[in-house]
Amino acid sequence: MSQRVLITGHRGYIGSVLAPRLLERGYEVIGVDAGYFDACALAPSWSSLREWTADIRDLSRAELRGFDAVVHLAALSNDPLGELNPAWTEEINTRAAIRLAELARQAGVARFVFSSSCILYGDAGDAEVDETSPPDPRTVYARSKGEAERGIAGVAGPGFSPVFLRNGTVWGFSPRMRLDTVVNNLTASALATGRITIHSDGRPWRPVVHVEDVAAAFAAALEAPAHLVHNQAINVGDRASNRTVREVARVVAAAVPGSMVEQLALPGADQRSYRARFDKIAALLPGFRLRRPLEDGIAQLVRDLAPHAGRAFADPRFTRQAWLKRLIASGAVDANLRPAGVAA
Structure with missing residues (x-):
């Protein structure tokens, strides 16, 4: 019998890549999404997925019964969104995530894969950070991810295994495209x-990871033996993921052809820098390999974006803060960020 998996945020940037991958691997996949970004499509998505529309803050234990695993992607997904209203970010990214884990355990769900972020490492300069490095969150969004990890870890127990995948800066084409991540932008x-405009001095490090590789990591986390990944935080990527912003610009x-790099070095530009280590993902998820390093994948991104870039670059649908x-x-959406027509 195939495993039954619930994906929250399945209509988003990562979810719209992950859901069809899991379907292809034989999972029974059901999605739940508030629908914030339903209009933000650059390509057709799946047609056979079972889904419903709901706010994750309102999910019930009964709705989680019968699932073997939950993949929790739904969140306000970057720093500008997090700063828009810190109370929303805490409620959705932290409290709702912990509540969902508690309900999942009560409902008999065995695996809870949480989409976290390497951004919680903050500013490590040129030093390398791994999963044992102390978090240094510098933004509301980064804090929300770290606090959610801590709260969900406290729910772990026999028969309920959370796994925290700390994604690098995600890039690559998706049916529900984003142009507010560094490589895509x-x-x-x-x-x-x-023009390729760098607002900082170009020296900050970022671990960049293709959305297809992120989806592969989530699939690997679902399939890994529980004793390996139980309550583990895992950086997603490999050594080739670590790039300076200036390096990314040169690859783009x-x-x-014909594009030029413009470096502004503006005062106040984001200078946070962190280089992640990826030894742990190689040890705990041996089936995972980074298959789309930057130089190999960028040509495909250019081909996929080229028909759309002229209109999409200035279109608010593809910048999360502008669209929200x-x-x-x-x-x-109402004053509590609940979509109209979705009852609390």
Whole structure:
């Protein structure tokens, strides 16, 4: 019998890549999503997935019964969104995530794979950080992920195994595209304007990881023996993932003929820097391999984005903060960020 998996946020940037991958691997996949980003599509998505629309803050224990695993992706997913209203971020990213884990354990779910982030390492300069490094969250979003990890870890117990996947900066094409992550943004800018604009001095390090590789890591975390991954935090990527912003810009420029790098070095630009180690993912998820390093995958991203970049680069649908602001202004979501028509 196939495993039954619930994906929260399945209509988002990562979820719309992960869901079909799990279906192809024989899982019974059901999705739940609030629908914030339903209009943010650049390509057709799946057609056979069972799903329902709900706010994760309102899910019940009864709705989680019968699932073998929960993959929890749903969140306000970057720093600008986190800063938009810190109370929303704490409620959705932290308290709702911990509550969901508690309900999942009560409902008999065995595996809870949480989408976390390497951003919680903060500013380590040129030093390498691993899963034992003390968190140094510098933003509301980063704190929300660290606090959620701690709270969910406290729910772990016999028969209930949380796993925390700390994604690097995700890039690559998705049916529900984002152009507000560094590689995607620089690539879209190069295609749309011919300029690749770096606001910092270009020296900060980021671990960049392709969305397809992130999806593969989630699949591997579902399939790993519980004794290996029980209550473990795991950085997602490999040594080739660590790049300076300046390096990323050079790779993009090489892939988009005629584009030029523009370095502004603005005062106040984000200078946080962290290089992640990935020894643990190699040890605990031996089936995982980074298959789309930056140089290999960027040409495909350029091909996928080229037909859309001219209109998409300035389109608020592909920048999470801009789109959520539009939903708020239009009344599509209420003052508590609940989608209209989705009952509490």
